[in-house]
Amino acid sequence: MIDRTGLAGFLRSRREALQPEDVGLPRGARRRTAGLRREEVAALCHMSVDYYSRLERERGPQPSEQMLASIAQGLHLTRIERDHLFRLAGHRPPVAGVVGEHISPGLLRVLDRLGDTPAEIVTELGETLRQTPLGVALTGDATRFTGPERSLGFRWFTVPAVRERYAPEEHAFLGRMYASGLREITALRGPGSRAAQLADLLLARSGEFRRLWEAHEVGLRPNEVKHFVHPEVGGMELHCQRLVDPDCLHSLMVYTAVPGTESHERLRLLAAVAPPV
Structure with missing residues (x-):
């Protein structure tokens, strides 16, 4: 079962912890946002800004496993953080020990x-x-x-x-x-x-x-x-x-x-x- 409140809070915390230079983006002179903007994360995760924003607002459909993998990669999550993301979204994490595509x-x-x-x-x-x-x-x-x-x-x-x-x-x-x-x-x-x-x-x-x-x-x-x-x-x-x-x-x-x-x-x-x- 999806934990919408926990999922939204986790996504916000990971987004705000990332800096533009952490993901190869320019910071810009007038940047005021703490961490990355939602539109930047959406682009990194290969999804629409509306879809990602709804997740942070405790709305929208339950993300698929494929979508969660994309979010985990876009937010540069560790494997432990990725597994936590899957559980918050109501899915079982990928089986440990299996060679996957999640890049550290x-x-x-x-x-x-x-x-x-x-x-x-x-x-x-x-x-x-x-x-x-x-x-x-x-x-x-x-x-x-x-x-x-x-x-x-x-x-x-x-x-x-x-x-x-x-x-x-x-x-x-x-x-x-x-x-x-x-x-x-x-x-x-x-x-x-x-x-x-x-x-x-x-x-x-x-x-x-x-x-x-x-x-x-x-x-x-x-x-x-x-x-x-x-x-x-x-x-x-x-x-x-x-x-x-x-x-x-x-x-x-x-x-x-x-x-x-x-x-x-x-x-x-x-x-x-x-x-x-």
Whole structure:
């Protein structure tokens, strides 16, 4: 049963505790609101201002689990706070120990401060959860996919256009790496897991994947230096640094170029085609 008073009070307290710089927003010279404005939180949660405002006023329908997950992410809640939010709204929290999509506030804060750098947060299955604008400019909007195609490894074997952003000389290794990584995660998560389901789908759809899967290769890891081919600025040699959140098993991938190189100059040009913040 939903606790409307408790839910409204919790949402207000979390909104007022957040500062614009905590979520990558400019503060502005005339700001008087304590914490974030309702319209700012609504935008972060991908919902209408009216819907969010009604929740803070103890009105409106009971939020769905999907809506609560979006609110928890938009308000940068910890997993304990997220679970509390679910209970106040009359839902059971997500099962503990299951790899999910809730990004930790710390990882989000780091990403929010990388606005001038290509970066993304991905799951262990290669599903992109968040990207910086330059991350979108580099590889395209990887958050738009649904179903199995959310996984880059799945798209690698089923959507030929995906490979156009990567240097041809790296295609063979990347295919081996994706098959190797999926085999490891499938063994870790077990039969019936999402990893196992992806493997079954790929075995049915891709002859290339079947050949690589049958090699039983494991242990391949991404190269630190990656070679991208951008349709507007051309080829770039970028270094990839990876920060792993051990609690959520998400990775923050940050792409940089060596100063003074042609790739560094092209990365600067990439900002001109980046989507607006």
